[in-house]
Amino acid sequence: MPCKTVRILTLRFTPYTGEQALCLAHRLAAAHRPACIFTPNAEMAHRATRSPAFSDLLNRADLLLPDGIGITTAARMQGTPLPRLPGIDFAEALLRTAPPSGYRLFLLGARPGVATKAGKALCRRFPRVTVCGVQDGYFAPEMAHSVAAAIRAAAPDLLFVCLGSPRQEEWIAVHRPPCLAMGLGGALDVWGGEVKRAPQIVQKAGMEWLWRTLRQPSRLARLPALAAFSARAMWDAHLTKGEKCQKEG
Numbered sequence: 074m075p076c077k078t079v080r081i082l083t084l085r086f087t088p089y090t091g092e093q094a095l096c097l098a099h100r101l102a103a104a105h106r107p108a109c110i111f112t113p114n115a116e117m118a119h120r121a122t123r124s125p126a127f128s129d130l131l132n133r134a135d136l137l138l139p140d141g142i143g144i145t146t147a148a149r150m151q152g153t154p155l156p157r158l159p160g161i162d163f164a165e166a167l168l169r170t171a172p173p174s175g176y177r178l179f180l181l182g183a184r185p186g187v188a189t190k191a192g193k194a195l196c197r198r199f200p201r202v203t204v205c206g207v208q209d210g211y212f213a214p215e216m217a218h219s220v221a222a223a224i225r226a227a228a229p230d231l232l233f234v235c236l237g238s239p240r241q242e243e244w245i246a247v248h249r250p251p252c253l254a255m256g257l258g259g260a261l262d263v264w265g266g267e268v269k270r271a272p273q274i275v276q277k278a279g280m281e282w283l284w285r286t287l288r289q290p291s292r293l294a295r296l297p298a299l300a301a302f303s304a305r306a307m308w309d310a311h312l313t314k315g316e317k318c319q320k321e322g
Protein backbone atom coordinates (compact mmCIF):
# COMPACT_ATOMS: atom_id res chain seq x y z
CA MET A 74 0.00 0.00 0.00
CA PRO A 75 1.36 3.50 -0.80
CA CYS A 76 2.64 5.43 2.21
CA LYS A 77 2.66 8.90 0.66
CA THR A 78 -0.05 11.34 -0.22
CA VAL A 79 -0.32 13.65 -3.18
CA ARG A 80 -1.67 17.13 -2.54
CA ILE A 81 -3.84 18.73 -5.20
CA LEU A 82 -4.66 22.25 -4.04
CA THR A 83 -5.98 21.60 -0.52
CA LEU A 84 -6.90 17.93 -1.03
CA ARG A 85 -4.70 14.96 -0.10
CA PHE A 86 -4.97 11.85 -2.27
CA THR A 87 -3.27 8.52 -1.54
CA PRO A 88 -2.03 7.22 -4.91
CA TYR A 89 -3.76 3.83 -4.75
CA THR A 90 -3.99 1.68 -7.84
CA GLY A 91 -7.54 0.68 -8.78
CA GLU A 92 -6.95 -2.75 -7.25
CA GLN A 93 -5.63 -1.38 -3.95
CA ALA A 94 -8.54 1.05 -3.72
CA LEU A 95 -11.05 -1.76 -4.37
CA CYS A 96 -9.40 -3.93 -1.71
CA LEU A 97 -9.69 -1.10 0.82
CA ALA A 98 -13.33 -0.42 -0.16
CA HIS A 99 -14.30 -4.08 0.35
CA ARG A 100 -12.64 -4.03 3.78
CA LEU A 101 -14.55 -0.86 4.71
CA ALA A 102 -17.84 -2.38 3.53
CA ALA A 103 -17.23 -5.55 5.57
CA ALA A 104 -16.62 -3.53 8.75
CA HIS A 105 -20.20 -2.17 9.00
CA ARG A 106 -18.96 1.01 10.59
CA PRO A 107 -19.41 4.56 9.23
CA ALA A 108 -16.97 4.91 6.34
CA CYS A 109 -16.97 7.06 3.25
CA ILE A 110 -15.50 7.40 -0.20
CA PHE A 111 -15.65 10.76 -1.96
CA THR A 112 -14.89 11.35 -5.61
CA PRO A 113 -13.51 14.87 -6.08
CA ASN A 114 -13.30 16.45 -9.49
CA ALA A 115 -11.82 19.85 -10.38
CA GLU A 116 -14.97 21.70 -9.38
CA MET A 117 -15.00 20.11 -5.92
CA ALA A 118 -11.28 20.74 -5.47
CA HIS A 119 -11.89 24.39 -6.35
CA ARG A 120 -14.76 24.61 -3.85
CA ALA A 121 -12.46 23.11 -1.22
CA THR A 122 -9.99 25.98 -1.70
CA ARG A 123 -12.77 28.42 -0.82
CA SER A 124 -14.23 26.46 2.08
CA PRO A 125 -11.85 25.03 4.71
CA ALA A 126 -14.80 23.12 6.21
CA PHE A 127 -15.51 21.38 2.90
CA SER A 128 -11.81 20.73 2.40
CA ASP A 129 -11.54 19.10 5.88
CA LEU A 130 -14.66 17.06 5.25
CA LEU A 131 -13.15 15.65 2.03
CA ASN A 132 -9.74 15.05 3.58
CA ARG A 133 -11.34 13.07 6.43
CA ALA A 134 -12.76 10.50 3.95
CA ASP A 135 -11.50 6.93 4.20
CA LEU A 136 -10.72 7.11 0.50
CA LEU A 137 -10.60 9.99 -1.98
CA LEU A 138 -10.80 8.88 -5.59
CA PRO A 139 -9.28 11.12 -8.27
CA ASP A 140 -12.49 11.22 -10.29
CA GLY A 141 -11.76 13.78 -12.96
CA ILE A 142 -9.19 14.47 -15.64
CA GLY A 143 -8.56 17.88 -13.99
CA ILE A 144 -7.23 16.19 -10.83
CA THR A 145 -5.02 13.70 -12.65
CA THR A 146 -3.67 16.37 -15.01
CA ALA A 147 -2.80 18.60 -12.05
CA ALA A 148 -1.07 15.63 -10.38
CA ARG A 149 0.96 14.92 -13.52
CA MET A 150 1.92 18.58 -13.93
CA GLN A 151 3.45 18.66 -10.46
CA GLY A 152 5.34 15.42 -11.06
CA THR A 153 3.27 13.23 -8.69
CA PRO A 154 0.96 11.22 -10.98
CA LEU A 155 -2.30 9.73 -9.72
CA PRO A 156 -4.26 7.01 -11.54
CA ARG A 157 -7.66 8.26 -12.63
CA LEU A 158 -10.47 6.37 -10.84
CA PRO A 159 -13.89 7.73 -11.88
CA GLY A 160 -16.44 7.20 -9.12
CA ILE A 161 -19.08 5.57 -11.31
CA ASP A 162 -16.60 3.04 -12.74
CA PHE A 163 -15.24 2.33 -9.26
CA ALA A 164 -18.76 1.77 -7.87
CA GLU A 165 -19.49 -0.70 -10.69
CA ALA A 166 -16.19 -2.51 -10.05
CA LEU A 167 -17.11 -2.75 -6.35
CA LEU A 168 -20.45 -4.36 -7.20
CA ARG A 169 -18.87 -6.65 -9.80
CA THR A 170 -16.37 -7.94 -7.23
CA ALA A 171 -18.88 -8.25 -4.36
CA PRO A 172 -18.13 -11.12 -1.93
CA PRO A 173 -20.01 -14.43 -2.35
CA SER A 174 -22.37 -13.40 0.48
CA GLY A 175 -23.40 -10.44 -1.71
CA TYR A 176 -23.92 -6.77 -0.95
CA ARG A 177 -27.02 -5.03 0.32
CA LEU A 178 -27.17 -1.68 -1.45
CA PHE A 179 -29.21 1.43 -0.60
CA LEU A 180 -29.61 4.09 -3.30
CA LEU A 181 -30.22 7.68 -2.25
CA GLY A 182 -30.74 10.54 -4.67
CA ALA A 183 -31.94 11.66 -8.12
CA ARG A 184 -35.49 12.44 -9.20
CA PRO A 185 -38.40 10.27 -7.98
CA GLY A 186 -38.42 6.89 -9.74
CA VAL A 187 -34.84 7.07 -11.02
CA ALA A 188 -33.21 5.22 -8.09
CA THR A 189 -35.72 2.35 -8.46
CA LYS A 190 -34.88 2.01 -12.15
CA ALA A 191 -31.17 2.27 -11.39
CA GLY A 192 -31.50 -0.44 -8.72
CA LYS A 193 -33.21 -2.84 -11.14
CA ALA A 194 -30.51 -2.22 -13.76
CA LEU A 195 -27.71 -2.79 -11.22
CA CYS A 196 -29.28 -6.04 -9.94
CA ARG A 197 -29.55 -7.33 -13.52
CA ARG A 198 -25.88 -6.56 -14.15
CA PHE A 199 -24.51 -7.65 -10.76
CA PRO A 200 -26.39 -10.71 -9.46
CA ARG A 201 -24.66 -10.63 -6.04
CA VAL A 202 -26.26 -7.25 -5.30
CA THR A 203 -29.59 -6.84 -3.50
CA VAL A 204 -31.19 -3.41 -3.33
CA CYS A 205 -32.43 -3.04 0.26
CA GLY A 206 -33.93 0.44 -0.19
CA VAL A 207 -34.21 3.54 -2.35
CA GLN A 208 -35.02 7.18 -1.63
CA ASP A 209 -35.18 10.01 -4.14
CA GLY A 210 -33.07 13.09 -3.51
CA TYR A 211 -35.85 15.69 -3.37
CA PHE A 212 -37.04 15.19 0.22
CA ALA A 213 -37.64 18.21 2.45
CA PRO A 214 -34.77 19.20 4.77
CA GLU A 215 -36.86 18.27 7.82
CA MET A 216 -37.07 14.68 6.47
CA ALA A 217 -33.28 14.22 6.50
CA HIS A 218 -33.26 12.43 9.87
CA SER A 219 -36.07 10.05 8.95
CA VAL A 220 -34.29 9.24 5.69
CA ALA A 221 -31.16 8.44 7.72
CA ALA A 222 -33.25 6.28 10.09
CA ALA A 223 -34.76 4.37 7.14
CA ILE A 224 -31.25 3.70 5.82
CA ARG A 225 -30.06 2.42 9.20
CA ALA A 226 -33.14 0.16 9.43
CA ALA A 227 -32.42 -1.26 5.95
CA ALA A 228 -28.91 -2.26 7.14
CA PRO A 229 -27.05 -1.83 3.86
CA ASP A 230 -23.43 -2.77 3.29
CA LEU A 231 -23.15 0.01 0.71
CA LEU A 232 -24.93 3.34 0.34
CA PHE A 233 -24.65 5.31 -2.90
CA VAL A 234 -25.51 8.98 -2.28
CA CYS A 235 -26.28 10.96 -5.44
CA LEU A 236 -27.50 14.38 -4.28
CA GLY A 237 -24.90 16.48 -6.12
CA SER A 238 -21.89 18.05 -4.44
CA PRO A 239 -21.48 19.38 -1.75
CA ARG A 240 -24.87 18.22 -0.47
CA GLN A 241 -24.03 14.51 -0.77
CA GLU A 242 -20.72 14.78 1.11
CA GLU A 243 -22.31 16.95 3.83
CA TRP A 244 -25.22 14.53 4.17
CA ILE A 245 -22.85 11.60 4.67
CA ALA A 246 -20.71 13.54 7.17
CA VAL A 247 -23.72 14.61 9.24
CA HIS A 248 -25.61 11.31 9.29
CA ARG A 249 -22.67 8.87 9.35
CA PRO A 250 -24.63 5.77 8.30
CA PRO A 251 -23.04 2.54 9.66
CA CYS A 252 -21.92 1.25 6.26
CA LEU A 253 -19.66 2.28 3.38
CA ALA A 254 -21.18 5.43 1.84
CA MET A 255 -20.04 6.82 -1.50
CA GLY A 256 -20.83 10.25 -2.99
CA LEU A 257 -21.55 9.59 -6.66
CA GLY A 258 -23.09 12.71 -8.24
CA GLY A 259 -25.13 11.85 -11.32
CA ALA A 260 -24.46 8.08 -11.31
CA LEU A 261 -28.09 7.13 -10.60
CA ASP A 262 -29.18 9.12 -13.67
CA VAL A 263 -26.81 7.00 -15.77
CA TRP A 264 -27.82 3.64 -14.26
CA GLY A 265 -31.50 4.65 -14.33
CA GLY A 266 -31.27 5.37 -18.07
CA GLU A 267 -31.95 9.12 -17.74
CA VAL A 268 -28.52 10.20 -18.99
CA LYS A 269 -26.21 8.48 -21.45
CA ARG A 270 -22.51 8.31 -20.67
CA ALA A 271 -20.07 9.57 -23.27
CA PRO A 272 -18.78 6.98 -25.77
CA GLN A 273 -15.77 4.98 -24.51
CA ILE A 274 -13.37 6.89 -26.76
CA VAL A 275 -14.50 10.20 -25.21
CA GLN A 276 -14.24 8.72 -21.69
CA LYS A 277 -10.73 7.40 -22.39
CA ALA A 278 -9.65 10.81 -23.69
CA GLY A 279 -10.83 12.33 -20.38
CA MET A 280 -13.36 14.49 -22.22
CA GLU A 281 -16.54 13.24 -20.55
CA TRP A 282 -16.94 16.60 -18.79
CA LEU A 283 -17.05 18.34 -22.20
CA TRP A 284 -19.56 15.80 -23.52
CA ARG A 285 -21.81 16.36 -20.49
CA THR A 286 -21.49 20.14 -20.81
CA LEU A 287 -22.52 20.03 -24.47
CA ARG A 288 -25.51 17.81 -23.72
CA GLN A 289 -26.60 19.73 -20.61
CA PRO A 290 -25.90 23.42 -21.26
CA SER A 291 -26.89 24.21 -17.64
CA ARG A 292 -23.46 22.77 -16.79
CA LEU A 293 -21.85 25.76 -18.54
CA ALA A 294 -22.19 27.53 -15.20
CA ARG A 295 -19.51 25.16 -13.85
CA LEU A 296 -16.84 26.27 -16.32
CA PRO A 297 -15.55 29.27 -14.31
CA ALA A 298 -14.76 26.88 -11.42
CA LEU A 299 -12.87 24.62 -13.85
CA ALA A 300 -10.91 27.60 -15.18
CA ALA A 301 -10.08 28.76 -11.65
CA PHE A 302 -9.00 25.23 -10.71
CA SER A 303 -6.73 24.97 -13.79
CA ALA A 304 -5.09 28.34 -13.13
CA ARG A 305 -4.45 27.50 -9.46
CA ALA A 306 -3.18 24.00 -10.29
CA MET A 307 -0.75 25.37 -12.89
CA TRP A 308 0.51 27.96 -10.42
CA ASP A 309 0.95 25.31 -7.70
CA ALA A 310 2.81 23.03 -10.12
CA HIS A 311 5.07 25.89 -11.12
CA LEU A 312 5.86 26.79 -7.51
CA THR A 313 6.38 23.41 -5.96
CA LYS A 314 6.95 20.87 -8.73
CA GLY A 315 8.31 17.66 -7.31
CA GLU A 316 7.74 18.63 -3.69
CA LYS A 317 4.16 17.51 -3.25
CA CYS A 318 4.73 13.96 -2.05
CA GLN A 319 4.47 14.03 1.70
CA LYS A 320 4.88 11.28 4.25
CA GLU A 321 1.43 10.12 5.33
CA GLY A 322 0.34 11.60 8.65
Ligand code: UDP
Binds near residue numbers: 211
Ligand atom coordinates in the same frame (compact mmCIF):
# COMPACT_ATOMS: atom_id res chain seq x y z
N1 UDP B 1 -30.04 15.82 -6.95
C1 UDP B 1 -30.82 15.37 -5.92
N2 UDP B 1 -31.34 16.28 -5.05
C2 UDP B 1 -31.11 17.61 -5.15
C3 UDP B 1 -30.26 18.07 -6.20
C4 UDP B 1 -29.74 17.14 -7.08
O1 UDP B 1 -31.05 14.17 -5.79
O2 UDP B 1 -31.61 18.37 -4.32
C5 UDP B 1 -29.50 14.82 -7.88
C6 UDP B 1 -29.79 15.13 -9.34
O3 UDP B 1 -31.10 14.69 -9.68
C7 UDP B 1 -28.69 14.32 -10.00
C8 UDP B 1 -27.54 14.38 -8.99
O4 UDP B 1 -28.10 14.86 -7.79
O5 UDP B 1 -29.11 12.97 -10.13
C9 UDP B 1 -26.43 15.37 -9.35
O6 UDP B 1 -25.98 15.13 -10.59
P1 UDP B 1 -24.83 15.98 -11.25
O7 UDP B 1 -24.81 15.54 -12.68
O8 UDP B 1 -24.95 17.42 -10.95
O9 UDP B 1 -23.55 15.45 -10.46
P2 UDP B 1 -22.06 15.24 -10.96
O10 UDP B 1 -22.01 13.86 -11.55
O11 UDP B 1 -21.75 16.33 -11.95
O12 UDP B 1 -21.28 15.36 -9.68
